[in-house]
Amino acid sequence: MPNVAEISAATSRAAAANRRGTARSRAARIGTERVIRGSLLACALLSIVTTFTILVILLVQSASFFAMPQVSAWEFFTGTTWAPLLGEEKHFGIWPLIAGTLLVTSIAAAFALPVGLLVAVYLSEYAPSRVRAILKPILEVLAGIPTVVYGFFALAVITPFLHDHVSESFGTFNALGAGLAVGIMILPIVASLSEDSLRAVPRSLRDAAFAMGGTRFDVSTKVVVPAALSGIVASWLLAITRAIGETMIVALAAGGLASMTLNPAHEVQTMTAYMVQIFTGDAPAYGIEYKSSFAVATVLFVITLALTIVGNLFLRAFREEYE
C-alpha cells in the first residue's frame, strides 16, 4: 500500500500534468489519446505479426522442400538415414536428428531437473537467509552466461575429463559432454523458477505440517513440493524446451554426424546443429540441403511450441490457489 505522502505527491504531479493539458482543447487531448493508443496497439500487434511471419516462412519453405522430386514426405517423417550432403544418393529421414536431440536433451534433463529441484528446495526451505543472499546471485550469474561459453567449456574441460577419467572411447565430439554442458546451462532455470513456486506456498501450510510433528524433510517433500508441483513441472518443461532449442553448445561439442545411437560417447547431430552446419556454408544456397534446413526448423518449431503450450496449460490447470 502506498502511503499518504506518495499519493499526494502523485496527485500533485497529476494536477500539474492536467494544468499543462488545459491549454489545449478537449478534442485535441482525445485526438492525442487516440494516436497514442493506436501506436501502442501497433507495438502489441508486432508480436502477432512475428509469430505469423515465422509460421508462413517455415511452411512456405518446407512446402517447396517437399515439392522437390528427390524428397518424399514419407521418408522425411519415417526415415532413419539423414545423409543430405554425402554422395550421389541423398537421404532425408529426420529421425537421426531427432534421436540426437533427444539424447542430448535427456542427458541434460537427467542432470538438471533433479539437481535443480534439490537446489531449489535447499534455497527455499533450508538455507539461512545469509547463505541464500550469496547463492541467489551465483545462480543469476550462471543463468547470464552466454551459451557459447558452455560450448567451449564442454569442448575444453568436460570432454577431456570424460576421456581421461571415464572412458577412452569419448572422442572430441560426444553426446555426453554436450548434454552435461546443456544441463549446466538449464540448471539455473529449473532452480530459480522452482524456488519461486516453492516460496509462493503459504507459510500456514508449513506451520500446520510442523505442528503435526513433521521434520523439515517431511514438510518439504510431503507438503511444500506437492503444493508447488505445477510450478515445478512448468519450470522443467521450460528447461527442456531450452535444451531442445539450444544451438551453440551442440554445434561445438556434440559433433556433426547424424546417427541413430543411444551411446553417450558417440558423436551425434541435433536438429539445431544441422541448421548451423547448413547456414555456415557447407551447402550451396537455395539447394536442396539448404531447403531441408527449413523443414528441420519447422519440426523444431512445432516441438518447442507444443512443449511451451503444454507447460502453460499445466501451470493453469494444476495451479493450487491459496488465500
Added chain:
Amino acid sequence: MHSLGARAHSTTRTRTPGEIVAAATPTSQVGRRVVDRAFLGVCIAFTALAVLLLVILLVSIWQDGHARLSWQFLSAFASRKTEEAGVRAPLWGSIWVCVICAVAALPIGVGTAIYLEEFSKRSRFRSFIQLNIANLAGVPSIVYGILGLTAFARAFGTANSEDPIAFGQPESFFYLQLPFGHGVLAGGLTLMLVVLPIVIVSSQEALRTVPGSLRTAALALGATQWQTTWNITLPASIPMIMTGGILAMSRAIGEAAPILVLGVPLFIRSTPINLMSDFTVLPLQIYNWSMRQQSGFHELAAAGIIVLLAVLLTLNALAVIIRHRLQRANG
C-alpha cells in the same frame, strides 16, 4: 496437504493403536531426524556442486585465456596468425548490434507492455496476445535467425540481394539499402525479435508493481489514460523496466545462433561505419575460434570469452547503478 491427510487416514485404517504409538516412539523420531539430516546433506552437496561447476568454469577459462589478454588483443583484428589476432571487429560489432537492438526493442517492448497493462480491457484479444508472447518466449533463437534472414536480410526475396536498392554512398555513415543484407541493422533487428518477449514480460511486471490507487488519483483529477501512464505509472516503474531491459540486452549480446544464420562473413577486418556494414559479434568469433583444432586458437577463444564476460559484467553493474540512481531520484 492432501497427501499428508491421506497418509494419516491409511495409517489409522491399517495399523492398530499400539503400532501407531510404537511408530511415534523416540526411535522413529531419531530415524526421521536422520533422514532429515541426510536430505539436508544431499541438498547442500548438490548446491555445492552447482557452485563448484561455476568456479571450475570461470577458473579454467581464466587459466586458458588470461595470458592472451592485452591492449593489442582488444585493438587488433582477427588474423590467421594467432599471436596477432584480436577482437576489435567483434567487440565493435557487438556494441553496434546491441545499441540497435536496445533502440528498437525497448520502445516496442515497453509500448506493448503499456498497451497490455494500461490500455486494454480484459478481453479475448488481450489474452490472445499474452499467450502469443508466452509462446514466442519459447521459440529457439535459431528460428528467429531464420526470420531475420528472410525478413531483414533478404526482404522476403522481393528485391535482389546481389543488386540492392541503395540510398547514398556505401562509404557514408547514413548509407541504407534494401534489402538490408547481413549488416549490423539486420543483426540488431533480429536480436530485437529474440529479446522482445523478455522486455515485454519484465516491463509488464514492473507496471504491475505500481499501486492502482496512484492511477485512480490521477484519473480522478481528470488526467487521460496516457497522461496518467506518462506522468505517474511510468516514472514509478522505470527503475524496474530499465533493469529488465538491461538484462534483455545482456541476453542479446550473448546470442550467437541468430547472427550465425544471417550469414555474416567469418573473417572481418573492419569495424562498422554505417547500418549496412558487415560485422561479426563476440560470441560468433568465440565459436569460430573454438572450432579450430590448431594450437593457439583455443587460447584466443578463452580470451574472447573473458572479454565477453567482462562486457556482460559491465552491463549488469550498469543495471544496478541505474536502478539505484532512479530509485533515489523518485524519492
